[in-house]
Amino acid sequence: MSSQHVDLEAAIDAALPALDLDAKTRLLAGRDMWSLPALPEIGLRSLVLSDGPIGVRGVRWTAADPSIALPSPTAMAATWDPGLIRRAGHLLAQEARRKGVHVLLAPTVNLHRSPLGGRHFECYSEDPYLTGAIGTGYVRGVQEGGVGTTVKHFVANDAETDRFTVDNVVDERTLRELYLAPFEMIVSGAKPWGVMAAYNSVNGRTMTEHDELQNGVLREEWGFDGAIVSDWFAARSTVGAIGGGLDMAMPGPRTVYGAALAEAVRAGEVSESTVDDAVRRVLRLAARTGVWDRVAPAVTELPAPIDGVALARELAGRAFVLLRNQDDVLPLDPARHGTVALLGAAARDARVLGGGSAQVFPARVVSPLDGLRAALPEDALTFRIGADPTDELGVADTGFALRAVCRDADGVVLGEEVLPNGMVQWFGDDLPSGVTHDRLHTVEITGTFTPRESGLHAFGTKGLGAFVLSVNGEARFDGAAVADGGDPFEAFFAAPAERATVELTAGETVEVGLTYTVPDTSDAPMRAVSCALAHREPRRDGDELIGEAVAAAAAADTAIVVVATTERVESEGFDRADLRLPGRQDELVHRVAAVNPRTVVVVNSGSPVEMPWRDEVAAVLLSWFPGQEAGSALADVLLGQAEPGGRLPTTWPARLENAPVTQVRPVAGKLAYDEGVFIGYRAWQRDKVEPAYWFGHGLGYTDWSYERARVVPPDTADGDVRVTVTVHNAGTRDGREVVQVYAARPDSTVDRPHRWLAGFATVECAAGARATVDITIPRRTFAHWTTTWTTEPGDFELHIGRSVADIRLVRPVTVKP
Structure with missing residues (x-):
């Protein structure tokens, strides 16, 4: 035990008697949306938390406070490089410190149980080992920067439908081998300072009250010594939550803790010692992050500063997965194939991140159009929209100059604020200077709009409450939007509603305004103001748009089609209905491919x-949600300045009906995980169904051969196995390879996968050269769960290769029971 730890525990021992019951229970309840209260009597400052899977939002959910936006978690996992993700963690910690944030509400390590999971993009992988390895790198990196993490959502929070009430029924073996496994790996390998309890129930008990999993497995069995925070509004019972191991009930100030918890103690329903245990863990978290003046923070020497823009660009390129590359159409050579037709609305207006809690507001976004214009010679690029994936409105942005004016009931201006776009989202006391919830009556989003296209522009509203919308001084809508669901975040995540259409001329500026009457939220768990002015550019005839794109493709040497999902397809709060690309994007690709054999999608x-x-098509490249430097990274990869380094972190089906798990909707409140341990590639191999692309698949710009592999058995009965693999870069370009090792057990008496991921390593190698990598295979890899971890007697095999379906070498290994 370190001296810092001894000092910390001693400081907690001294602080507890100095706090009365009300102070202790107040510390366990959110002060507001994002922070815990300060306790000046013991030198404790307020602890600030923030969403942060791919960027640190801070306490203000607004574009006025921009953040670096890294690629999505699926992209992070596609790098198969925990070291690179550790560097991303350093950057996120740097961003958190800049914004005054002490704890990130990340990473999300739930699994890709089904491709229909709406929050799939915010999770890493279908495989627990890859998820755990990437999550370990993330947590290490962030915490090495002196900022805490909360690994989430504990546990089995793998879909969004009825997420607040669903009871996920999971057998013990499946829970241990799949869904608990990445949490256990991260607790063991990274020592996270926090864990977030999920909304859902597991086997009949809601997770914020799950004594068996939180106190029993997480704390007693794994030795987790950090704090457990509820997902926002997840805590429902004072006695149940404190008894089930929940330390922090967020957000505040109205929670099941605070005064309610103090009352429960005084009524004899809760022991004060149980409260003390929770306070101890919260003080430990506060001390580690440096907000407790009596104790030195856990980190006193910070990592070197990181260029966020450069890392975002590098990470995006490393995550791109090249699925197909016929006749080596990529990388492009502008000298030989000089003209490029860039097609698709997403090429101009890139979707760089997913919707919901993962959303941040970068200071800039480089679209594919921006990136390729900068990289290609002048006049080499032609752009056509071709097909737009959405006909929905979005938050007013390009061409708008807006501000928010806050007024009381008499119309007196209380305060105002410049808006980078048409969205207002203020939580708790995070209001413009001079504004309070008690006096605020209306928010007026006002300013000008200069359209870039002539035609019929649509305007609308986002949020719940009464609105008056005006364009060019004329009222176009006067009405209200009301809630129609049970999700408390509906006002934030719901789609904008179209309210009016107005004929406008490109380049001619008009005045716009949206007056929002703020609903009374005095009785709500959290006082908030959320509204937005929405807009959509003129719709054009779809046949005409596709015709223009096909003509441009036919005239170009190479056609690049960017296809995309939308926020209505992939976002927090709902699951997907299908896996089809929205709009007429598939038709666009079919028709472009028919006229240009060098079509890249x-x-x-x-x-x-x-x-x-x-x-x-000639080539298929996955960019995921690539973060703010999307276009620059895409140009790097397409033109060969960087190699697409990614490998699939999840299996891609050819058709939804072939996917092993498609049930994400509860029946009578329950969602049965009847598939057991067979999700992802484990199920595809068992069912002998060929997907579109297997887990681990990814091409580069060079060729690899696997020459030798040597297995080093463990030194002790409970030791790990080491594998040494030699690979040869047989191509003409330098490259990066991901060497993957899978365990297998022929003739097993246990119902287990055909093979499962056991270890991996990335290696860089010059053209024509060889490289050797050492991969450690944890002993746990060979065990299965009965009532404890058990290793089946007999010989296992190690399958070594480029994906779960592309095995190059097989080696036997003996592991003692």
Whole structure:
């Protein structure tokens, strides 16, 4: 035990008697949306938390406070490089410190149980080992920067439908081998300072009250000594939550803790010692992050500063997965194939991140159009929209100059604020200077709009409450939007509603305004103001748009089509209905491929989509949600300045009906995980169904051969296995390879997968050269769960290769029971 730890525990021992019951229970309840209260009597400052899977939002959910936006978690996992993700963690910690944030509400290590999971993009992988390895790198990196993490969502929070009430029924073996496994790996390998309890129930008990999993497994069995925080509004019972191991009930100030917890103690329903245990863990978290003046923080020497823009660009390129590359159409050579037709609305207006809690507001976004214009010679690039994936409105942005004016009931201005776009989202006391909830009556979003296209522009509203919308001084809508669901975040995540259409001329500026009457939220768990002015550019005839794109493709040497999902397809709060690309994007690809044999398709999605044209095109490149430097990274990869280094972290089905798990909707409140341990590639191999692309698949710009592999058995009965693999870069370009090792057990008496991921390593190698990598295979890899971890007697095999379906070498290994 370190001296810092001894000092910390001693400081906690001294602080507890100095706090009365009300102070202790107040510390366990959110002060507001994002922070815990300060306790000046013991030198404790307020602890600030923030969403942060791919960027640190801070306490203000607004574009006025920009953040670096890294690629999506699926993209991070596609790098198969925990070291690179550790560097990303350093950057996120740097961002958190800049914004005054002490704890990130990340990483999300739930699994890709089904491709229909709406929050799929925010999770890493279908495989627990890869998820755990990437999550370990993330947590290490962030915490080495002196900022805490909360590994989430504990546990089995793998879909969004009825997420607040669903009871996920999971057998013990499946829970241990799949869904608990990445949490256990991260607790063991990274020592996270926090864990977040999920909304859902597991086997009949809601997770914020799950004594068996939180106190029993997480704390007593694994030795987790950090704090458990509820997902926002997840805590429902004072006595149940404190008894089940929940330390922090968020957000505040109205929670099941605070005064309610103090009352429960005084009524004899809760022991004060149980409260003390929770306070101890919260003080430990506060001390580690440096907000307790009596104790030195856990980290006193910070990592070197990181260029966020450069890392975002590097990470995006490393995550791109090249699925297909017929006749080596990539990388492009502008000298030989000089003209490029860039097609698709997503090429101009890139979707760089997923919707919901993962959303941040970068200071800039480089679209594919921006990136390729900068990289290609002048006049080499032609752009056509071709097909737009959405006909929905979005938050007013390009061409708008807006501000928010806050007024009381008499129309007196209380305060105002410049808006980078048409969205207002203020939580708790995070209001413009001079504004309070008690006096605030209306928010007026006002300013000008200069359209870039002539035609019929649509305007609308986002949020719940009464609105008056005006364009060019004329009222176009006067009405209200009301809630129609049970999700408390509906006002934030719901789609904008179209309210009016107005004929406008490109370049001619008009005045716009949206007056929002703020609903009374005095009785709500959290006082908040959320509204937005929405807009959509003129719709054009779809046949005409596709015709223009096909003509441009036919005239160009190479056609690049960017296809994408939308926020209505992939977002927090709902699951997907299908895997089809929205709009007429599939038709666009089919028709472009028919006129240009050098058609490259860039898939801009966070999770699998069906690609019925994949065998018709020359190349398919996955960009995921690539973060703010999307276009620059895409240009790097397409033109060969960087190699697409990614490998699939999840299996991509050819059609939804072939996917092993498609049930994400509860029946009578329960969602049965009847498939057991067979999800992802484990199920595909058992069912002998061929997907579009297997887990681990990914091409580069060079060729690899696997020459030798040597297995080093463990030194002790409970030791790990080491594998040494030699690979040869047989191509003409330098490259990076991901060497993957899978365990297998022929003739097993246990119902287990055909093979499962056991270890991996990335290696860089010059053209024509060889490299050797050492991969450690944890002993746990060979065990299965009965009532404890058990290793089946007999010989296992190690399958070594480029994906779960592309095995190059097989070696036997003996592991003692």
